[in-house]
Amino acid sequence: MELNNNSRVGIVGLGLMGSSIATALLINGQKVVALAPIISDTNQTAPDRIMHSLEESYREGLSTIPAKDLFQNITFTSDYADLKPCWLVMECVLENLEIKQDVYRKIESSVSNKVIIASNTSAIPISMLQNYLRVPQRFFGMHWAEPAYTSRFLEIICGEKSPLEVGEQLYVIAKNWGKEPTLVRKDIRGFITNRIMYAMYREAFHLVENGYATIEDVDRACKNDGGHWMTFCGLFRYMDLTGLQAYHSVMKGLFPELSNQTTVPKLIDDVAKEGGNGISNGKGFYDYSPEEAKEWERTFEKFSFDINRLSLEYADKTTDISSVKVKK
Ligand SMILES: NC(=O)c1ccc[n+]([C@@H]2O[C@H](COP(=O)([O-])OP(=O)(O)OC[C@H]3O[C@@H](n4cnc5c(N)ncnc54)[C@H](O)[C@@H]3O)[C@@H](O)[C@H]2O)c1
Numbered sequence: 346m347e348l349n350n351n352s353r354v355g356i357v358g359l360g361l362m363g364s365s366i367a368t369a370l371l372i373n374g375q376k377v378v379a380l381a382p383i384i385s386d387t388n389q390t391a392p393d394r395i396m397h398s399l400e401e402s403y404r405e406g407l408s409t410i411p412a413k414d415l416f417q418n419i420t421f422t423s424d425y426a427d428l429k430p431c432w433l434v435m436e437c438v439l440e441n442l443e444i445k446q447d448v449y450r451k452i453e454s455s456v457s458n459k460v461i462i463a464s465n466t467s468a469i470p471i472s473m474l475q476n477y478l479r480v481p482q483r484f485f486g487m488h489w490a491e492p493a494y495t496s497r498f499l500e501i502i503c504g505e506k507s508p509l510e511v512g513e514q515l516y517v518i519a520k521n522w523g524k525e526p527t528l529v530r531k532d533i534r535g536f537i538t539n540r541i542m543y544a545m546y547r548e549a550f551h552l553v554e555n556g557y558a559t560i561e562d563v564d565r566a567c568k569n570d571g572g573h574w575m576t577f578c579g580l581f582r583y584m585d586l587t588g589l590q591a592y593h594s595v596m597k598g599l600f601p602e603l604s605n606q607t608t609v610p611k612l613i614d615d616v617a618k619e620g621g622n623g624i625s626n627g628k629g630f631y632d633y634s635p636e637e638a639k640e641w642e643r644t645f646e647k648f649s650f651d652i653n654r655l656s657l658e659y660a661d662k663t664t665d666i667s668s669v670k671v672k673k
Contacts (some may be wrong), residue, residue, distance in 0.1 A: 349553055353378050355431035355456075357517035358438035359421075362465055362491060366437060367391075367419060368398040369494040372521040378427055382448075392421060402494055405650040425455040425465070431514040433461045439523055440467060446477045452477050463487035468539050471504035472532045483504040485515060486529070488536055495649035497656060499524040504532050518555040525660065541580075553602035554612055560630050576656050578663070 354370055356363050359381040381391060399412035406673075408415065420427070428434055434452050438444050445464065452462055457524040463485045464474055475484035486502030499519045509588050514530055517524035529536050535543060550560045558566075574583055584592050618631065623629035624638040633641065 352432045353377070353430050355380060355428040355434035355452075357381075357428075357434060357436050358451065360437065360439075360490060362493065363435075363437035364394040365398065365491055365493040365559050366435065366465065366489050368402065368492075369489070369522065371395075371399060371415045371418055372402050372410070372494060375418075377422050378431055379419055379591060380423065380425065381421075382417065382423055383452075395419065395489060398492070398494060401646065401650070403594050407650060407653065425451045428452060428455050428460075431456060431460060433463060435463045435465060437465045440469065442469065445469070445474060449474075449477050454545065457485065461485065461515070463515075465489055470533045470534050471507070471531055472500045475504040475506055485512060486532075486536065487515070487519075488538075490538075492646070492649050495653040497522065497523070497525040497653070497660075498536065498538070499526045500529060501526055502529040502536055503530060531663050547604050547610070550610035550612055551606065554610060574651055578661055 353376045355378045356367050356370075357380045359367070359379055362381070367379050370377050379391065379395075396412060396416060399408065399415050402408040402646055403410070405411050432648050434456060436448055436452070438448050445466070449462065456462075459481050462602065464471070465488060466474065466486060467488070470486065471486040475481040478484050481504070484504060485507050486500065486504070488500040488502060490498040499522070501515045501519060503509055509530060512530070516526050516528045527537055529535060533540070549563045549567075552563055553560055562599040578586065605621070612630075619628070620626070621628035624633050624641050627633040627635065627638055
């Protein structure tokens, strides 16, 4: 395996995440080959979206290089042969096994056996996906969060056949991309964050479907409790900060009462079956006029830059606290 991160990174699939990851890589000095087999993606949607996020990143001070200069470092293509100069190819296509399998076959037939291939899958086990490859040990999960250029999150996941030492090298490279990465040393479905987030989603549906609270109140509670401290620290640090004895005693009574439903909740099933997709088509758990949808999107983008700044400021402060402890 050759981790020559001076060469290019390939991205296959230029939807929401592929475009966002391309921006994250460009503003951190990585050259990108962006491939979308569906021609409309490479025509204008993806380049426009990437240009917009590069411009916003420059305007917000996340990048010091003007968008049009960074844009020189990305090439768009629909030909897999153009992935040849890449040291890493990241797959960002739909969460569909057959499509992903077909994409891996095409990538492997275009690049050398030394090239790393990674998937941005949200929850398909990496050990399952890597069996679709001719060279399974070159395969890793690289799970980004949206927006990839403002979030400091990046999960590197080793499958059963992925060498841990290569995972550790990817972890170091991810730090150079401005991330605060996590390494999942042993594959598990949902990795770290989606296991935690989906446990929360399940409980949220349980509360609403059983009439304990409205959708609005569940959202408000999440924003103002977890949302208040989670960018500052994780769950374990928070228990330390606020007294872990209380958590110990609450768990005894509460854990047996939490939802352990194993089927998809009716509330999301109904919306999904009617074609609802949230702000992208105005129909979700809330309804959106086109203007409201645009405003939510714009405000979330602005918030993402602000929270990134705050998170970086406090990352430095908390690193200083740890080094004070080390000095003693
Ligand atoms: N949306 C998120 O917040 C998020 C977060 C983390 C991970 N992911 C994962 O990232 C991946 C992409 O998600 P997204 O949100 O960008 O989806 P998306 O629908 O915005 O984009 C998917 C892309 O796949 C392309 N595609 C469809 N069929 C294809 C084919 N046969 N060959 C090649 N490309 C094809 C589409 O053209 C589209 O550009 C999924 O695996 C998803 O689970 C998404």
